[in-house]
Amino acid sequence: MRIPFLGIAAGFALGIIAERLVRVPAVWILGCLGAGLMALLFLRGTKFFLPVFILMMSCAGILCSRLDAAVLVRAVQRFVSTERLVLTGRVSSLPEMKTRGKRVSVSLVLDARSISRPGKGYHGKVPVTGRVQVFLIQPSLFPQVGDDLRLFGSLETPRQVLNPGEFDYGRFLGEKNIYAIFQTIGPRSVKRLREGQWFLPGRLLAEARRKLAALIDKLYAVPEAAIMKALVLGLRSDVASGVRDQFMKTGTIHLLAISGLNITMIAGSFYLLFILCGLGYRWTAAVTLVIVVIYMGLAGFGLPVQRAGYVAVLALLGTLWGRTANLLNAMCVAFFFLLLWNPKSLWNIGFQLSFLSVFSLILILPLLNRFNVWSLSLGSSLAVLAGTFPLVLYYFNTFSPIGIVANLLAIPIFDAALFTALFTLLFSGIPFLNIACVKISSLFLWLGLGWVKLLAGWPWGYWFFIKPSLVQIACYYGSLAGLLFLRRGTSRRDRIGMAGFAVCWFALTISFFWHTDPGIFQLTVLSSGRNQIAHVRFSNQAHWLINAGRSFPSDQGEWLVAPFLRWQGIRKLEGILVTDLSKKHTGGLPAVLRNFPIRYFLYPGSGGTFRGDFLKGLRPFRRSAKNVRAGDKIVMGHEFAEVIAESRSGMAVRVSSGPWRVLTISKMDPELFNFLLMRKDPEDVHAVILLPGGKGVPPGFYEWMRSRRPLLLVLPDADRALEAYGASLGISCLDLKHTGALTFRKNGEQLDIDSFLRGKIGSLSYF
Numbered sequence: 001m002r003i004p005f006l007g008i009a010a011g012f013a014l015g016i017i018a019e020r021l022v023r024v025p026a027v028w029i030l031g032c033l034g035a036g037l038m039a040l041l042f043l044r045g046t047k048f049f050l051p052v053f054i055l056m057m058s059c060a061g062i063l064c065s066r067l068d069a070a071v072l073v074r075a076v077q078r079f080v081s082t083e084r085l086v087l088t089g090r091v092s093s094l095p096e097m098k099t100r101g102k103r104v105s106v107s108l109v110l111d112a113r114s115i116s117r118p119g120k121g122y123h124g125k126v127p128v129t130g131r132v133q134v135f136l137i138q139p140s141l142f143p144q145v146g147d148d149l150r151l152f153g154s155l156e157t158p159r160q161v162l163n164p165g166e167f168d169y170g171r172f173l174g175e176k177n178i179y180a181i182f183q184t185i186g187p188r189s190v191k192r193l194r195e196g197q198w199f200l201p202g203r204l205l206a207e208a209r210r211k212l213a214a215l216i217d218k219l220y221a222v223p224e225a226a227i228m229k230a231l232v233l234g235l236r237s238d239v240a241s242g243v244r245d246q247f248m249k250t251g252t253i254h255l256l257a258i259s260g261l262n263i264t265m266i267a268g269s270f271y272l273l274f275i276l277c278g279l280g281y282r283w284t285a286a287v288t289l290v291i292v293v294i295y296m297g298l299a300g301f302g303l304p305v306q307r308a309g310y311v312a313v314l315a316l317l318g319t320l321w322g323r324t325a326n327l328l329n330a331m332c333v334a335f336f337f338l339l340l341w342n343p344k345s346l347w348n349i350g351f352q353l354s355f356l357s358v359f360s361l362i363l364i365l366p367l368l369n370r371f372n373v374w375s376l377s378l379g380s381s382l383a384v385l386a387g388t389f390p391l392v393l394y395y396f397n398t399f400s401p402i403g404i405v406a407n408l409l410a411i412p413i414f415d416a417a418l419f420t421a422l423f424t425l426l427f428s429g430i431p432f433l434n435i436a437c438v439k440i441s442s443l444f445l446w447l448g449l450g451w452v453k454l455l456a457g458w459p460w461g462y463w464f465f466i467k468p469s470l471v472q473i474a475c476y477y478g479s480l481a482g483l484l485f486l487r488r489g490t491s492r493r494d495r496i497g498m499a500g501f502a503v504c505w506f507a508l509t510i511s512f513f514w515h516t517d518p519g520i521f522q523l524t525v526l527s528s529g530r531n532q533i534a535h536v537r538f539s540n541q542a543h544w545l546i547n548a549g550r551s552f553p554s555d556q557g558e559w560l561v562a563p564f565l566r567w568q569g570i571r572k573l574e575g576i577l578v579t580d581l582s583k584k585h586t587g588g589l590p591a592v593l594r595n596f597p598i599r600y601f602l603y604p605g606s607g608g609t610f611r612g613d614f615l616k617g618l619r620p621f622r623r624s625a626k627n628v629r630a631g632d633k634i635v636m637g638h639e640f641a642e643v644i645a646e647s648r649s650g651m652a653v654r655v656s657s658g659p660w661r662v663l664t665i666s667k668m669d670p671e672l673f674n675f676l677l678m679r680k681d682p683e684d685v686h687a688v689i690l691l692p693g694g695k696g697v698p699p700g701f702y703e704w705m706r707s708r709r710p711l712l713l714v715l716p717d718a719d720r721a722l723e724a725y726g727a728s729l730g731i732s733c734l735d736l737k738h739t740g741a742l743t744f745r746k747n748g749e750q751l752d753i754d755s756f757l758r759g760k761i762g763s764l765s766y767f
Helices: 004-021 026-043 049-069 169-174 201-219 222-233 241-249 260-276 281-298 303-320 327-341 343-347 349-363 365-370 376-396 403-426 433-456 470-485 492-513 556-567 589-595 612-624 670-678 699-708 720-728
Strands: 084-091 096-100 103-116 131-137 148-156 178-185 190-194 522-526 533-537 543-546 573-577 598-604 625-628 633-636 639-646 651-657 660-665 688-690 712-715 732-735 742-747 750-755 759-765
Touching (some): 004 343, 049 343, 103 148, 131 148, 201 222, 241 589, 260 281, 281 303, 303 327, 365 376, 376 403, 403 433, 522 556, 543 556, 598 612
Parallel strands (some): 712 732
Antiparallel strands (some): 148 178, 639 651, 742 750
16 A cells, blocks of 8 residues: 555544534443454454444544543633632743734743642642643743743633634633633742753753744844744744734645745755765765754644654655655654644644645645646646635635735745745855845845735735635535546547536535525624624615724734624724723724725714824824814714714614614713713604723613613623613613623514524514
């Protein structure tokens, strides 16, 4: 068998998938595994051997996945508490420091050793196991890998995702076997118990990585240094969000991650260099093998790094043993051992896209060459696009056809930037030569960034689509697999089958992009803490956004609003209305405006002119910016949004569709409720009211509630006093922290209410 590990890897992966979909008793799995092993002894050399062997590997995958998911009695996540705790452990990852104003935070991963409550002393310690993501706020020291620390702070589980499209940080940590977060505040909450030994391999690699990052910061300007650290070391935390958006839009985001491109460049460059220097093939392979392993450590041992590194190691070992490595078999070996080490890797987005890209190059690229694709580079881009775009649509809701063109130049340019950057670091201590290397690598980097920025500005180069279903994705890859399986067939039956699979594949490809807007009124209020963010889709297919979220401590425009709009498949916004000019409602505007063109920008009349802190970001939109006051309307066909009251610090906006009126009030402001009470027209009778929280409830609120009596009250968090008062008036209450984002969708004479966490929770009927 030319590719022995193909069946092993495929069977093991199928077992991991089956464990998530179907719960089978462990006794049955063990019995099937034992019977299968006995059957294999008698099936050698028969056509039934391979199916039974794959079934056995699937059973092994189920058991391995189940063991990996088991939570130990002393697992650190079992000790999550609202109390302050003392945690001890050893630093296992390179700490990263971020500074924003006077706020300094350090993030790291800690291998937990013990946990206790303050004041209990030695006898109160409980041994624990597991990894913890730690955030040190304003620490007194900067720890290093291998240091033993004692921390005083809070232990909690990752926050649950509350909005569609929002980044799932808990899932991201879970793929790394991290299920708890520990946060400390202040210099006295961190103490180093013992400094790590300098000769430990992990500490040496982490220290080398840190020094190389510092050297890059010293040699290059700030924007260039951030990109260089991503290219060379895989450190992407300093890359500006605007630059990341440009790479995402052009389908070149893979260039900012250490992957096969980087490993191939390192291995190929040094292999060629040693051959030219007269070193023998085997010595060259041995030295290059050591360099690749060291570079994997410097790059952080991420999943794409491991995938590319293991394949390179197998290829070099084949050279040492005098055997030619089968690339597909080498990929299957890396795939299997990564899953064996951590079965959760199969659900990692980077893992899936990384392996799928390489498998596409191995399997699809020869098919394209068969149809005479004129360029190998163009054929590679088309092969990767055909193999990965369904998953990219599923995870990111983005399709970038411009990526085919962008990668034609971006890959060789950034490849050259990486190559020259390596020599820049190597010759950094040599006068004149180091300056020349810096200039050359900076030139390549400038050309690459300019090319990506140019193509990112083309409005037709990228599109946002609604997430496809898993059934669509499975059928797509099934038809593609059938097409590839029959591509070498010569019989008439094979050609007919291949034509049938080709038609199915083409039809399914079209289905991913075939979407029609239903033209139904819909209002979605996002769960965003103390900020009010809402999206309105009118029946004429116009999309409006009410507020854009804050930018500190996290940018809600980038991590919450923009992903939600992409999840909806929205290409552009008719307008944005901000209820006040505070940073909690306007801080996320730059991130939203980078991704979605707008026609109108509306801001409150009491807010005056633009504030200086976001004037620069809104300068291109000043012609479309308009001042709104109480009584102004946004008319969209037969529906409209009206500002019915405005104060110096808040606004009340009523969105109307037929008989339904949804009122959003941006702040619990006494002045705002006084204006609301002054309105006596019957139009104030509305079906739903959305209220963000505040520091206190003004007396005018209770009077207004008694006079208007809305059907539903929506709060950002549970408030027993307000819920009890609403119940006394016959008003239902919902809190966004427990329901997640709420969507109000017009359905004939009803207004359906859908919760992101609970599904459909009811309907309102109008009489």
